[in-house]
Amino acid sequence: MFSQWLIYHVASGHAYFTGAACLIAAAFVSRFDQRRGVRAGRNLLVAVGGAAVAASATPLPVWAYLLLGLATLSWLAAEAFRKHDSGRFTAALRVVVVLAWSAAALAEVPFHRTPRLPTMGSPTLGVIGDSLTAGMGGGEGEAATWPRILADRRGVEVHNHARTGATVASALRQIDELSANERLVLLEIGGNDLLGGTAPREFEAGLDQLLSAVRRPGRVVVMLELPLPPTYNAYGLIQRRLARRHRVPLVPKRVLLGVLEQEGATLDSIHLSPEGHRQMAKAIWDILRTAYAG
Numbered sequence: 001m002f003s004q005w006l007i008y009h010v011a012s013g014h015a016y017f018t019g020a021a022c023l024i025a026a027a028f029v030s031r032f033d034q035r036r037g038v039r040a041g042r043n044l045l046v047a048v049g050g051a052a053v054a055a056s057a058t059p060l061p062v063w064a065y066l067l068l069g070l071a072t073l074s075w076l077a078a079e080a081f082r083k084h085d086s087g088r089f090t091a092a093l094r095v096v097v098v099l100a101w102s103a104a105a106l107a108e109v110p111f112h113r114t115p116r117l118p119t120m121g122s123p124t125l126g127v128i129g130d131s132l133t134a135g136m137g138g139g140e141g142e143a144a145t146w147p148r149i150l151a152d153r154r155g156v157e158v159h160n161h162a163r164t165g166a167t168v169a170s171a172l173r174q175i176d177e178l179s180a181n182e183r184l185v186l187l188e189i190g191g192n193d194l195l196g197g198t199a200p201r202e203f204e205a206g207l208d209q210l211l212s213a214v215r216r217p218g219r220v221v222v223m224l225e226l227p228l229p230p231t232y233n234a235y236g237l238i239q240r241r242l243a244r245r246h247r248v249p250l251v252p253k254r255v256l257l258g259v260l261e262q263e264g265a266t267l268d269s270i271h272l273s274p275e276g277h278r279q280m281a282k283a284i285w286d287i288l289r290t291a292y293a294g
Contacts, residue, residue, distance in 0.1 A: 008261045011227045012254040013112065016056035020105040021246055022049030023072065027097040030079055030090075044078065057228040058108060059236030071100045083287075111240065115249035117184075117220060117291040122156065125288070126182030128174045128214070129162035131271055132280075133188050136164075144281035146272070154285055156292060167192045171178035175213045184291055185214055186284065187223040188256075190235070191270070194226060200234040207238060211246040220291065221246070225253040227260070259283050 009015050026045035032038050050072075061070075075093040127133055127147050135145040147160040159182055161174040171189050177183065188211070193203050214221050223243055228236050236253075243250040261264055266275035272280060 005259055008254075008257060010052075010055045011229075012257050013056050013058055013108075013252075014050040014254070015097070016034045016108060017056040017105055019052030019054075019056065020101045021051040022052065022074060023101050025077065027048075027094040028103050030094055033087060033185045042079075047071075055230045057230050057233045057236065059228070059233045059240055060108075061184055061237065064104065068100055068104055070093055071096050096106050105108065111225075111250070112252050112254065114287060115222070115251065115257070116220065117249065117288060119293050120184060120291045121213060123183040123220075124159065124179075124294060125150075125161045126158040126178050126185045127162055127188065128171050128185065128210075129160075129188035130166040130176075131162075131164040131190060133162035134164050135277070136267075136271060144274050144277055146277040146284065149281040150285060153281065154292075162188070167196065167198060168203060168210050169198075170232065172206075172213060175210065177213070179209070183219050184288065185219060185221045186215070186288070187211075187221065189223075190226045190239070193228070194232060200238060201234060204242070207242050208245075209262075211242055215246055217246070221248045221286065222251060223248050224251045224256050227253045228259045255283050255287065277288075287289075 009018070022045045027041045028041075029038055029045070030042050065210040067242045071093070076092070078090040078093050078190060122153075125147075131143065133147060145160060147158045147162075150156065159177075159179075161168070163174060163178045166174065166189060168189055171187075187210070190203070190207070192198075193206075210220070212224075223239070225239060226235060240250065242248075259272070259279045260269070260277060262276070262279055264273060265279055267273050267276075
């Protein structure tokens, strides 16, 4: 279904690479803009590329977007007034655009790779999360939740501390329930902050405090990246910055989104159905399995 594919393509961040490719292609075909229809094609590529990058909500630093925008707009202005120069300046700006967007695309690639966790033997897994993990029943007693399914199918000990309605601030109470034996901790948190309108500054303060509290010697903490609606770049940038600061592996948002977008995986596009919990358990195991290898 095209609409479902498009939503996944945009929300997973893949649209960012599509947009960058369109802008690079637009700069390249501008060399032949004397040919019939080439200018229209170039303008279409620029429009599609810019829209795809914007819709992807890729959390680049503000300065990076400013530089990319300046390079692109300078090139487009030079193309518009190309008759007034020798063409060398315009050609140079085309090269700048190609190099700038190529570098921006390459810099984003590592954030789409699945992290590889260190081998830990048979650690107890602790899960901090919201209703996506707690289930509609609200906690570990819900037999159909993905942490329970993961424990049953993979033979690992899982403690589900998730609570319905949890935010990065309220999740600190879940941290108090963690035991020293829970040497592997997964954070699935932040969705309610996005939906509830938590300001970016408050989100950053809460997440920083949460990561500081959960981190301890001998414990590995993994965090799921949030799928972002357009214009919500700030939340993703905060997640990436704090994950780097606290040395917490960040699972690409395509993993969570890949579950949410499957047929019959949700009850209301957000909360997981029984099938969704089964798919989530599989997706999470694919991330954590290296920790249990050996």
